[in-house]
Amino acid sequence: MNRFEHIRHKPPTPLHSPRELILALAPMRSNVNLSRIVRLCGCAGITKIIHCGQGKVDRDIARDAADFVEVDQRRSLLPVLKQLKLQGFRLAGLEQTTGSTCLYQYTYSQKTALIVGAEREGLSQEELNQLDDVIEIPVYGQPFSYNVATATTMAVYEYCKQFPMG
């Protein structure tokens, strides 16, 4: 008997309650990054993304997640942040800033909105001023920053680890 045997199409791990994590994205320059984040959310059980700007989800990349993740398109991020705060979400931005907390040590609130800046510009000062926390991921080499979908993947992984059942 083999110790490890491949399991194809393993059924997903059931969540005890729906994920309270939502993602709010500044206008992504790349539909590929947006679509990768949609697939990530589908697999992680996250059901809602707010995306600012004119992005289009590529179904070849997002796969079935395109049917399970609601992508709410808005014009700009700042009013979204104010609205999320009123709805009781803790606003955690993903960025390299002063006063940030390393993702390794960060303790998520269950009801969190993860706020993700665009590829080059990141988050504006006005947007940063709305945040409760900034999460930073250590970079150890070149290039000086992770791709935006890669950084989002790490932040979402850490949330799922902290709330493995939803």
Place this chain on the structure above:
Amino acid sequence: MNRFEHIRHKPPTPLHSPRELILALAPMRSNVNLSRIVRLCGCAGITKIIHCGQGKVDRDIARDAADFVEVDQRRSLLPVLKQLKLQGFRLAGLEQTTGSTCLYQYTYSQKTALIVGAEREGLSQEELNQLDDVIEIPVYGQPFSYNVATATTMAVYEYCKQFPMG
């Protein structure tokens, strides 16, 4: 004064010793996935990837990591696994299998070779038989598996968290 202020081009976190994690990849179908993994490794301070097959690194995706990460191209994975074992690496495969350990609970050995299967086929039974551990990442929704570069990102993040200084 603002609590959070953007830091552009923040210098990388120095490692106390070079990373002992290396990646060994089955033949990737997609050069995009390969190139994303190269960029991930550059940022994470990982200096070596073994890639089986004819992949080509896209510098627009890998960015500066293309100059810092050695991509050693081999014909097939099985002899690579045997060689890595002789070199003292612990072989940890990333896959959905029987007998796997959830990434949330997995304790990495510092000298680890992370073995990553191809997009559709994953790892063969012969390859799985060479492994010391299989690491599995819980999936909570659709599609039933993370993209290969996304899953690799999570596994690399967890290693860096366990060895934040190398």
